[in-house]
Amino acid sequence: xxxxxxxxxxxxxxxxxxxxxxxxxxxxxxxxxxxxxxxxxxxxxxxxxxxxxxxxxxxxxxxxxxxxxxxxxxxxxxxxxxxxxxxxxxxxxxxxxxxxxxxxxxxxxxxxxxxxxxxxxxxxxxxxxxxxxxxxxxxxxxxxxxxxxxxxxxxxxxxxxxxxxxxxxxxxxxxxxxxxxxxxxxxxxxxxxxxxxxxxxxxxxxxxxxxxxxxxxxxxxxxxxxxxxxxxxxxxxxxxxxxxxxxxxxxxxxxxxxxxxxxxxxxxxxxxxxxxxxxxxxxxxxxxxxxxxxxxxxxxxxxxxxxxxxxxxxxxxxxxxxxxxxxxxxxxxxxxxxxxxxxxxxxxxxxxxxxxxxxxxxxxxxxxxxxxxxxxxxxxxxxxxxxxxxxxxxxxxxxxxxxxxxxxxxxxxxxxxxxxxxxxxxxxxxxxxxxxxxxxxxxxxxxxxxxxxxxxxxxxxxxxxxxxxxxxxx
Amino acid sequence: xxxxxxxxxxxxxxxxxxxxxxxxxxxxxxxxxxxxxxxxxxxxxxxxxxxxxxxxxxxxxxxxxxxxxxxxxxxxxxxxxxxxxxxxxxxxxxxxxxxxxxxxxxxxxxxxxxxxxxxxxxxxxxxxxxxxxxxxxxxxxxxxxxxxxxxxxxxxxxxxxxxxxxxxxxxxxxxxxxxxxxxxxxxxxxxxxxxxxx
Numbered sequence: 001x002x003x004x005x006x007x008x009x010x011x012x013x014x015x016x017x018x019x020x021x022x023x024x025x026x027x028x029x030x031x032x033x034x035x036x037x038x039x040x041x042x043x044x045x046x047x048x049x050x051x052x053x054x055x056x057x058x059x060x061x062x063x064x065x066x067x068x069x070x071x072x073x074x075x076x077x078x079x080x081x082x083x084x085x086x087x088x089x090x091x092x093x094x095x096x097x098x099x100x101x102x103x104x105x106x107x108x109x110x111x112x113x114x115x116x117x118x119x120x121x122x123x124x125x126x127x128x129x130x131x132x133x134x135x136x137x138x139x140x141x142x143x144x145x146x147x148x149x150x151x152x153x154x155x156x157x158x159x160x161x162x163x164x165x166x167x168x169x170x171x172x173x174x175x176x177x178x179x180x181x182x183x184x185x186x187x188x189x190x191x192x193x194x195x196x197x198x199x200x201x202x203x204x205x206x207x208x209x210x211x212x213x214x215x216x217x218x219x220x221x222x223x224x225x226x227x228x229x230x231x232x233x234x235x236x237x238x239x240x241x242x243x244x245x246x247x248x249x250x251x252x253x254x255x256x257x258x259x260x261x262x263x264x265x266x267x268x269x270x271x272x273x274x275x276x277x278x279x280x281x282x283x284x285x286x287x288x289x290x291x292x293x294x295x296x297x298x299x300x301x302x303x304x305x306x307x308x309x310x311x312x313x314x315x316x317x318x319x320x321x322x323x324x325x326x327x328x329x330x331x332x333x334x335x336x337x338x339x340x341x342x343x344x345x346x347x348x349x350x351x352x353x354x355x356x357x358x359x360x361x362x363x364x365x366x367x368x369x370x371x372x373x374x375x376x377x378x379x380x381x382x383x384x385x386x387x388x389x390x391x392x393x394x395x396x397x398x399x400x401x402x403x404x405x406x407x408x409x410x411x412x413x414x415x416x417x418x419x420x421x422x423x424x425x426x427x428x429x430x431x432x433x434x435x436x437x438x439x440x441x442x443x444x445x446x447x448x449x450x451x452x453x454x455x456x457x458x459x460x461x462x463x464x465x466x467x468x469x470x471x472x473x474x
Numbered sequence: 475x476x477x478x479x480x481x482x483x484x485x486x487x488x489x490x491x492x493x494x495x496x497x498x499x500x501x502x503x504x505x506x507x508x509x510x511x512x513x514x515x516x517x518x519x520x521x522x523x524x525x526x527x528x529x530x531x532x533x534x535x536x537x538x539x540x541x542x543x544x545x546x547x548x549x550x551x552x553x554x555x556x557x558x559x560x561x562x563x564x565x566x567x568x569x570x571x572x573x574x575x576x577x578x579x580x581x582x583x584x585x586x587x588x589x590x591x592x593x594x595x596x597x598x599x600x601x602x603x604x605x606x607x608x609x610x611x612x613x614x615x616x617x618x619x620x621x622x623x624x625x626x627x628x629x630x631x632x633x634x635x636x637x638x639x640x641x642x643x644x645x646x647x648x649x650x651x652x653x654x655x656x657x658x659x660x661x662x663x664x665x666x667x668x669x670x671x672x
Binding site: 048050145 | 475491492493494498499502503504507508509510511521526549551555556557559560562577579580581584585588589640641642652653655656659660662663666667670
């Protein structure tokens with residue numbers, strides 16, 4: 001028998017049929033849906049006069065367009081309200097479990113899936129959202145799909161999908177203080193570019209990965225799509241099983257111990273070969289920040305903006321257009337550059353660990369006056385946990401207001417937009433032109449870097465605060 | 475349900491020679507609130523096409539009457555980012571039937587093929603040459619023959635073969651629908667489920 005990668009094992013065991021010279025018919029264990037990319041798929045079912053094939057395998061939430069203030073009131077934007085109402089209707093009509101707006105377990109789809117125990121090792125998971133790769137942190141094949149594919153899954157619980165190539169990214173070494181998993185993934189993307197893993201499914205491995213918490217692993221897998229990959233996964237281990245063990249009840253699992261024994265088999269065969277194998281030294285990574293308009297345009301926070309683009313092209317039109325949009329110049333340093341907004345949240349960094357990290361730096365300090373901060377928990381559960389740990393009070397006393405859960409300013413479908421020309425240090429995943437609002441200038445960074453910027457009002461190396469803290473301790 | 479077929483196409487081109495054009499540029503998130511597939515073409519490349527005050531931006535290629543046609547000639551890594559199929563609907567709704575680049579993002583590629591918009595990958599060099607030709611002469615035409623999988627620049631005779639998944643090719647040529655195909659396999663899917671649960 002050929003040696004198989006973990007990815008091969010999960011994929012191959014979900015192939016219902018291989019079409020000669022064509023895609024595989026891939027069975028989907030878990031389908032997440034939300035209000036923005038599902039209505040047209042439900043319309044398709046209606047036009048065909050067919051039901052949802054396996055309604056129990058689809059889970060719904062409203063997250064993309066919902067407001068993060070006064071969620072108990074009707075949504076003011078009529079189109080958004082209509083989308084949320086269509087989702088409610090469709091879930092009721094087809095018998096789909098919905099964690100909708102105002103549900104006590106509502107939240108961003110990639111935050112609630114794992115925290116409610118719907119994401120489990122060895123599964124195939126899809127959602128009409130490219131950050132579905134997040135769930136790969138549990139050793140799943142999880143990837144984003146388009147609405148036509150959402151319709152395929154609703155109709156047949158399968159999609160047609162060509163098998164991607166495999167890539168392993170190994171990180172050995174120890175992370176420095178002040179460096180988070182967000183910096184790890186931003187570092188990798190800056191090294192291989194925003195399209196460096198297109199056509200591949202990535203497995204992350206190595207000691208610097210296995211030492212991470214589940215929240216941190218989710219941040220890394222989340223941004224796999226930002227290097228072009230279909231998805232990214234990490235083999236399940238004790239950290240994974242411990243996380244799952246803390247979930248009060250996991251749907252469909254009666255005996256966790258026997259499931260864990262099965263999940264332990266989800267590993268690469270020792271001699272498995274990847275189509276591409278990359279290695280990085282975790283010890284070389286510093287806090288990262290982006291300077292351009294795609295996530296590949298990132299650098300260490302104390303670096304200067306390069307003089308050439310990723311391809312080494314001096315001043316290519318696309319590179320200059322991007323810097324021009326940001327109001328930056330090649331060779332410029334960003335440390336000390338004034339900013340206007342700070343956004344903490346999203347499916348990338350909207351989990352409890354992220355808000356604890358932010359709190360570490362703002363504790364006992366005050367928000368800079370020039371900063372407008374948007375602090376948005378990824379789910380109601382995260383919000384509750386923040387309250388229980390005293391973080392909401394801590395944030396308040398430092399001058400930060402905590403909003404209600406949602407995707408918020410990550411894609412600015414709701415009111416949480418960054419105004420024209422303003423700079424935002426954001427813990428989200430995309431710094432595309434206009435992503436956080438027309439003309440908004442996004443600088444992607446970790447929650448620690450966002451906190452340092454929120455306190456000083458400028459782009460600041462978070463290690464200044466971390467080191468200071470250590471000095472005090474000594 | 476039968477779909478629109480794609481067999482051959484001969485058309486002038488609209489050039490968009492930028493790299494890493496993501497789906498947020500193709501259709502900004504604030505226009506994703508519709509619940510049907512139609513009408514997204516009005517907001518295709520919205521923030522490049524219109525100024526902050528809502529007037530047409532005369533610098534942008536879609537507002538330049540010299541450049542028209544059913545083929546969008548893009549730059550490298552087109553369609554990266556969000557999985558929103560609305561990006562493909564917007565391009566199709568605007569009137570394009572094929573997009574040419576040297577590199578497409580994966581999800582965009584799948585979405586395009588699922589909607590009868592043909593993504594054609596050509597070499598970096600040929601893409602550069604094509605952009606130069608179009609800039610010089612906006613009447614430059616290309617010919618696409620899906621059956622033969624050929625892409626030809628009419629004026630120069632440059633002709634290359636392009637790749638497409640044979641299953642997807644068949645679907646486009648005959649107007650076949652993926653969901654009809656999957657529905658025809660329901661018994662196979664059910665027996666897969668039964669085997670798994672044992």
